[in-house]
Amino acid sequence: MSAALHGTADILRAAASWAWFPRDSDRADDHLLLVRYPTRFGGGVRGSQVRSSSEAATVLDHAVERTREWGESRLTFWTNPSDGPDLEEELRRRGAEHIDTVAVLAGAIDELTVDVPPEATGEVVRTLDQVRAVDAINVPVWEQAPLDDEGLRVELAEVTARRETGEGVRVLGRLDGQPVSTGGCTIVDGFTRLWGAATLPEFRGRGVYRAVLAERLRASVGLGATTALVKGRVATSAPILTRVGFHHYGDERAYRLDLA
Numbered sequence: 001m002s003a004a005l006h007g008t009a010d011i012l013r014a015a016a017s018w019a020w021f022p023r024d025s026d027r028a029d030d031h032l033l034l035v036r037y038p039t040r041f042g043g044g045v046r047g048s049q050v051r052s053s054s055e056a057a058t059v060l061d062h063a064v065e066r067t068r069e070w071g072e073s074r075l076t077f078w079t080n081p082s083d084g085p086d087l088e089e090e091l092r093r094r095g096a097e098h099i100d101t102v103a104v105l106a107g108a109i110d111e112l113t114v115d116v117p118p119e120a121t122g123e124v125v126r127t128l129d130q131v132r133a134v135d136a137i138n139v140p141v142w143e144q145a146p147l148d149d150e151g152l153r154v155e156l157a158e159v160t161a162r163r164e165t166g167e168g169v170r171v172l173g174r175l176d177g178q179p180v181s182t183g184g185c186t187i188v189d190g191f192t193r194l195w196g197a198a199t200l201p202e203f204r205g206r207g208v209y210r211a212v213l214a215e216r217l218r219a220s221v222g223l224g225a226t227t228a229l230v231k232g233r234v235a236t237s238a239p240i241l242t243r244v245g246f247h248h249y250g251d252e253r254a255y256r257l258d259l260a
Helices: 008-016 056-069 088-093 128-142 149-164 208-222 237-243
Strands: 026-028 033-036 045-048 074-078 097-108 120-124 168-175 178-188 191-199 227-233 247-258
Touching: 008 097, 008 227, 008 247, 033 056, 045 056, 056 074, 056 088, 088 247, 097 237, 120 208, 128 149, 128 168, 128 178, 128 191, 149 168, 168 191, 168 208, 178 208, 191 208, 208 237, 227 237
Parallel strands: 045 074, 191 227
Antiparallel strands: 026 033, 033 045, 074 247, 097 227, 097 247, 120 168, 168 178, 178 191
16 A cells, blocks of 8 residues: 555554564453563553444453453553444543553655764664663663563574564663663565664764664555554654654543442
8 A cells, every 4th residue: 555545544544553562471352452461571461452242331340350360460551543332431431540651653754854963873673682772772761670681682582583584673771871761663565664662861862863763664664555554652752753744643542440
């Protein structure tokens, strides 16, 4: 599908169907999509993509029950305009905390202009040392447990397989040669889904995020993508993405429900 054919409806459908399934996670897909995250990523259950003929309260009851069956005590739900029914009001009624908001942003790749300072670079991850550097960034930024040696080897195998099959790439960003930023992309139906951007706090605001973005876009074109899709945090990456030419297609909000 060409960029010209990726209209608003296509972009909203692509955003609504986007979900992440970490390695060693569990999932259920009745009424809504539920993903149980492994301990390394903080555990808990993420919910999204509501597709049910039941009332909001019934759908949320189902999500809570499955979360408890998995032995988890925290349910995080991400809203989307395509949800049916919409759970947002019911989540608020039950005391769920609004913890995050992301802007759904998209743009034709050939219309995006990314200005990268000379001291910032981005490179496609191909080696174990690069995977180790990516993990050293992700651990403090995402507050997750580090990979052990076997986990690093498994991660390299997965990154390599995705790159070689054209599914996507992981990128490592450097400032003056020092690895300080990372991000990935996945190719789906002519879209490149940009995900997992992370920069060590002390190096933010110096252009390395843009270097990682530019390299992901470059690699995505080589893999056949024409439109970039990203969910950027409204307080951090969203303003940068808007400046390089992304257009805003709505917001998604995260609510956390702690179960007694």
